[in-house]
Every structure is written in C-alpha cells, then in structure tokens.
Amino acid sequence: MGTVPGMVVVGGGECGARAAFALREAGWNGPLTLVGAEAVPPYERPPLSKSMMTGPHASAPATICDAEMLRNGGIDFIAGTTATDIDRDNHEVVLAHGRRIAYRRLLVATGATARPLPIPGAAADGVRYLRSHSDALALRDRLRPGARIGVIGGGFIGLELAASATLRGCAVTVVELAPRLMSRGTTPQIAAVVAARHERAGVDVRCGTGVARLERRDGATLLGLTTGETLLCDTVVAGIGAVPETALAHKAGLAVDNGVRVDTRLTTSDPDVFAAGDCCSWPHPLYGGRRIRLESWRNARDQGGAAARNMLGADEPFATVPWFWSDQYDLTLHIAGLPDAATTEVVRRRHDGVEIRFGLGPDGRLLTASAIGTESAAARDIRLAELLIARRATPHPTTLADPTVSLKALLRQEPH
Amino acid sequence: MSEWIAACAVDDIDPEDVIPFRHDGVDYAVYRSPQGEFFATAGHCTHERMPLCDGLVMDNTIECPKHNGRFDYTTGKAAGAPVLVDLRTFPVKIEDGTVHIGIG
Ligand SMILES: Cc1cc2nc3c(=O)[nH]c(=O)nc-3n(C[C@H](O)[C@H](O)[C@H](O)COP(=O)(O)OP(=O)(O)OC[C@H]3O[C@@H](n4cnc5c(N)ncnc54)[C@H](O)[C@@H]3O)c2cc1C
Ligand code: FES
Numbered sequence: 001m002g003t004v005p006g007m008v009v010v011g012g013g014e015c016g017a018r019a020a021f022a023l024r025e026a027g028w029n030g031p032l033t034l035v036g037a038e039a040v041p042p043y044e045r046p047p048l049s050k051s052m053m054t055g056p057h058a059s060a061p062a063t064i065c066d067a068e069m070l071r072n073g074g075i076d077f078i079a080g081t082t083a084t085d086i087d088r089d090n091h092e093v094v095l096a097h098g099r100r101i102a103y104r105r106l107l108v109a110t111g112a113t114a115r116p117l118p119i120p121g122a123a124a125d126g127v128r129y130l131r132s133h134s135d136a137l138a139l140r141d142r143l144r145p146g147a148r149i150g151v152i153g154g155g156f157i158g159l160e161l162a163a164s165a166t167l168r169g170c171a172v173t174v175v176e177l178a179p180r181l182m183s184r185g186t187t188p189q190i191a192a193v194v195a196a197r198h199e200r201a202g203v204d205v206r207c208g209t210g211v212a213r214l215e216r217r218d219g220a221t222l223l224g225l226t227t228g229e230t231l232l233c234d235t236v237v238a239g240i241g242a243v244p245e246t247a248l249a250h251k252a253g254l255a256v257d258n259g260v261r262v263d264t265r266l267t268t269s270d271p272d273v274f275a276a277g278d279c280c281s282w283p284h285p286l287y288g289g290r291r292i293r294l295e296s297w298r299n300a301r302d303q304g305g306a307a308a309r310n311m312l313g314a315d316e317p318f319a320t321v322p323w324f325w326s327d328q329y330d331l332t333l334h335i336a337g338l339p340d341a342a343t344t345e346v347v348r349r350r351h352d353g354v355e356i357r358f359g360l361g362p363d364g365r366l367l368t369a370s371a372i373g374t375e376s377a378a379a380r381d382i383r384l385a386e387l388l389i390a391r392r393a394t395p396h397p398t399t400l401a402d403p404t405v406s407l408k409a410l411l412r413q414e415p416h
Numbered sequence: 417m418s419e420w421i422a423a424c425a426v427d428d429i430d431p432e433d434v435i436p437f438r439h440d441g442v443d444y445a446v447y448r449s450p451q452g453e454f455f456a457t458a459g460h461c462t463h464e465r466m467p468l469c470d471g472l473v474m475d476n477t478i479e480c481p482k483h484n485g486r487f488d489y490t491t492g493k494a495a496g497a498p499v500l501v502d503l504r505t506f507p508v509k510i511e512d513g514t515v516h517i518g519i520g
Binding site: 018021025298301325375376377379380383384408 | 432466467470471472479481482483484496497498
C-alpha cells in the first residue's frame, strides 16, 4: 500500500482499545490501526448485563473512547470490518473487503463469543445470548413486567441477567447443570450467599438441572428439563460460558490452545504477532506457569497495555493477579487470584459482617481471596490481598484470620 | 471566601487512610497522608462515581475501588486511564484536634 508498516490491532473491544492507546502512551509515533468487527466505537461490556438492563431507557453503549479520542490518539479506527486473514509472510492483515494493511507488529484481541447451547435447534427456537450491545438491546426489550425468563446457566452473566430481569419485574428461573451456582470461579460459601439472595428476590434457582430439549409452543419456548419437568418461557437466554474467538489465528496457522497460545510476553508462535484479552491463554508465572485464559474486564485492559509495550520491545512478563467482580442486586462479589489453586481456606470475619475468604497453597502462599458485600465494601481488602498475592506472600493463617490486623500492615511486612 | 466545616477528629483517620464525610448532601473524602498531613477531595471518582472512601490509599495516591483509577489526593490530579478527569480538592485546616474542610 506504499505506507510504512505500523502497529495493527485486530478487535475493537476492551483489550484492543486499551492496547491502541497504550501504544501511543509508550511512545509509538508511526501508523496505528484498530480494526473492529462491530460497527460502533469500542464500548464496555460489563454494563450490558447490569445498568443497560435495569436503566429506565434503552441506552447507547458505554463507550471506552469516542471518535474524537481515537482521532486525537492518531488511531485509524476501521469499524464494522472483520479481519479475515493474516498474511504472515508478507506481514499484512487482510480485511473482509479485501483491503490489506501492512503491519510491523500485530495484536490479536478478538475476544470471545457466547458459547452456543449444544442442543439441536436451539438457534431456531429463539434462544438468546448476551455478548454485544445489540444483543443487550434486543434482550432488554423483552424484559417486560411479568415476562417469564428462563436463564440457562448459573454463571456470572446468567446470574447478573437474572438479577436485572427480576429488578425489571420478570419471573425468572435459572437452570444450572452443576450442583451449585458459579462453580467455575467462586467458593461454595459465596455461591450459597448469591443463591440465597436470588431466592429472596423471587428467582427460581434450580441447580443440578440441565435442559434436554427445546420446543416452540404458542409463541413461547418450552424447556424440557433433565428432571423430567417442563418450563414455559417467553424468553430463553443461554449463559453457559464463552468460547475464545480464535478463527483468525487458527487460519493463520498460529498455535491455539484454549485460546490463542501466547507466552508470558503475550507473543504468539509468530514473534511479530501478539494476542491478549479473552481470546488468549498464557502461562501464569504466579501459578507455576499454569496455562489459563480469563474472561475478565481488568485482565483484558491490563493485557492490552502489557502487549502494547511488548510490541514495542519492552519484554515485560505478564504476571498480574487475576481479578474479577460481579454485581447482582445490591451485592458485589470480588475475586482475586485463582480460587481453584488453593488447598487451604482461611476466613477473616470483619466486624462489619463482611467475610474475606483467603486460599493458601500447600506451601502456605496466598493464592486467592474473595468476598461478597454490599457495593464496594470488600474492595479494599481484596485489593490488598491482590498485592499480597503478587508478592508471593506467605502470611500466617492466624494473622490472616484476625480482623484486627490490617492487611495493609501485612503488606508492609513483605519485601518488595 | 471558603466556609469551614468540621469534618472529623484528627484521630478518626489512620495515617495513609481515607474516610467519608457528608455535608449538605455532598460527599467528600478526607485523607491522612503517611506523613500525617490532611487533605480533602470530592467523595466520588470522576470515572463512574464510585465512592473513593472504599478505595486504597498508598502514599499520596488514592486508588478507586471499582476500576483502580488513581488520583494524587494532595493535588486531585488523575493519573491516567481509566480516570481522565481530575478530582476536585478542598482546603483543609486543623484546629483543636479537629479537621476542617473549606467548601464553597
Ligand atoms: C454481559 C457481560 C458482562 C460482563 N461483566 C463483567 C464483570 O462484571 N466483570 C468482569 O471482570 N468482566 C465482565 N465481563 C467480561 C469482559 O467484558 C470481557 O472480559 C472483556 O470485554 C474482554 O475484552 P476483549 O477486548 O478481550 O474482548 P471483547 O470485549 O469480546 O472484544 C473483542 C472484539 O473483537 C471483535 N472481533 C472479533 N474477531 C474479529 C476479527 N476477526 N476482526 C475484527 N474484529 C474482531 C469483536 O467483535 C469484539 O468487538 C462481562 C462480559 C459480558 C459479555
Ligand atoms: S469508577 Fe473509579 S476508576 Fe472507574
């Protein structure tokens, strides 16, 4: 195309947008292109299941950056366009219309898509998903008072949606195959608090229950459950997880392993191609190099920033402690670290009633902490726990459990 | 010019910490630096209005509890994405062991 090859980011989500700005912050002055399949400027997904559903009116997406910020950042944003190929030999990205963009370094930040319900005919039978702003708008319209909403999957997105639909006056049933809610990602005690809160709000929570079949009946959908019961719903939403969007990477011959496979520098099997955010898996240095893939807002942001710096040669390992939050009703759940890595649990019962649950490894190292409380009540302690985890701290269980010893004091004792 | 309002006792805030203060329906955050100096800012983050009193104070910065946006609470300066708008600050004076903040 005659221009000098620049930095190219594919995927205009949380991660791609952050990476584009971080490239400028890190001093990149050359051409910078952000390619996004969605027609709108980058926006936040977390509000889609929360304020977008409960707010008084259907609203525009919560933009991460508008056209002016992109312009001021010197970012050439190509919206509504899918990248279909990476021509690695020629260092070019091929777009849907055939246009080619030369890259010096490329970032794949293609995110994830909602996992389709593995039941024949589910798509035809009007099962809905929640991943994009347009999904949210369509769904929002159906959350009328009294509407019967069936949520398949008791994970974070399904539960947030169940809470929002309940607040809108819908009659909600949540069907979860596992014996408890949020089995991937939280401790049983926190899941129990969440289940109780949903039941108190009137949600019919059915764990240990799967959906065997779906059938359209008089404009509604009949769910045939594995328990033999049936459930008639006006709207069915599946929240059974997300699959990494790896089509582009796979086609280009890049290694894929539960997401685009990258190393600790977020480099793919091609040293000029990086991947970050929900689409990638990487070996986490704090967890013995265990390969993980996260679907977390902050991880997407942080990895976008780190990938950008590494694209410019920073050689920075990505070892940020995983962190996630979820809002349901007046409750906010915070999780730092990897809950399933811990072998011992220590509970700190604060005087205000909030419980912080720590998880330690066999060597006594702090690996995870989680808590649930009203709004940001637990935020600070979880943040401090995150800093302790990052420093590979081995706090004594008795001290950890003692609410009179501040976590900040524990942090001060840690060598940097 | 300022109207001085008594916010709290000096001992109500630990060093390197923050507490909330509400006056006339307006929320403030009152800080004590590790060096023992007092400061006051608007009570909510300029990003999505989370209460800063639940955030973490480290040296001269307050970190927002929601998305970890950081501000220098001594100047109100926003440290960068996700927080792009500076935090409003208010003058503080100590009299007889009481922290007063200047509003208006
Ligand atoms: C409803 C909902 C609620 C959530 N709530 C929370 C929460 O409370 N807390 C939390 O921590 N996380 C939450 N998340 C997760 C968080 O939003 C994601 O982790 C984050 O959006 C990931 O960012 P990403 O940029 O990696 O991927 P995405 O946000 O998925 O962005 C990827 C973008 O790339 C585009 N794309 C894909 N392939 C191509 C291609 N070939 N060419 C061009 N563009 C392409 C996609 O269209 C998309 O716009 C939530 C997610 C959803 C859906
Ligand atoms: S609300 Fe404070 S950083 Fe977002």
